[in-house]
Amino acid sequence: MSGNWSDEDALIYPQISTHIEVTFDEMEVDSWGRKYPTYMIEIQTNDISFNLAHSRVKRRFSDFEWLRKRILSESPVHRRNIAPLPKRYLFSRINRDVIVEREHGLRLFLQNILQSETVLSDSCVHLLIQSTLSVPEILEWMKNPKRATSSAIILEGKETVMPERSSARKYTRPPSRTSDNRSLCPSIASDDFPSSPINIGT
Numbered sequence: 001m002s003g004n005w006s007d008e009d010a011l012i013y014p015q016i017s018t019h020i021e022v023t024f025d026e027m028e029v030d031s032w033g034r035k036y037p038t039y040m041i042e043i044q045t046n047d048i049s050f051n052l053a054h055s056r057v058k059r060r061f062s063d064f065e066w067l068r069k070r071i072l073s074e075s076p077v078h079r080r081n082i083a084p085l086p087k088r089y090l091f092s093r094i095n096r097d098v099i100v101e102r103e104h105g106l107r108l109f110l111q112n113i114l115q116s117e118t119v120l121s122d123s124c125v126h127l128l129i130q131s132t133l134s135v136p137e138i139l140e141w142m143k144n145p146k147r148a149t150s151s152a153i154i155l156e157g158k159e160t161v162m163p164e165r166s167s168a169r170k171y172t173r174p175p176s177r178t179s180d181n182r183s184l185c186p187s188i189a190s191d192d193f194p195s196s197p198i199n200i201g202t
Contacts, residue, residue, distance in 0.1 A: 041110065055163075
């Protein structure tokens with residue numbers, strides 16, 4: 001264990017854990033009249049790198065694509081180990097099987113990238129996963145030299161991304177954040193993350 005932690009600390013403070021779930025939310029229609037699915041990113045964590053311990057944010061597949069491209073452009077070192085995204089399909093080919101495949105693949109992608117200290121230090125990543133700002137709004141925010149901090153934006157809008165029913169796991173946040181006491185937990189079937197029925201129509 002790191003020198004920052006004593007055996008006594010290990011007994012008092014739990015391991016840092018981040019639980020991630022990505023589930024189908026609803027079908028929406030773009031300006032061309034094409035239907036596309038949106039996905040709900042739910043995060044529960046006691047990691048102090050995150051601004052909110054529990055959040056739910058809706059995103060579409062192209063948002064995940066933008067996030068992956070940004071990570072690769074900012075940190076080329078990740079090219080060797082960053083998880084791939086699920087396959088992209090034509091709008092007309094999106095069906096129940098595609099939705100299920102994407103739910104699984106997008107969750108694995110987030111679990112993969114959020115283990116990186118470099119990724120967790122990127123404000124844009126946090127705005128995408130814990131705020132309602134769209135990608136164009138995030139890009140505009142980046143251009144503003146007098147912009148508010150990402151933490152301020154996320155905390156200001158927390159009422160819109162925190163679940164109505166507070167089912168967050170009761171975590172104690174450790175006094176420091178070290179690589180040997182963090183774990184990115186895989187999704188587990190529990191009351192915290194109920195399975196959402198998929199109804200995308202035909």
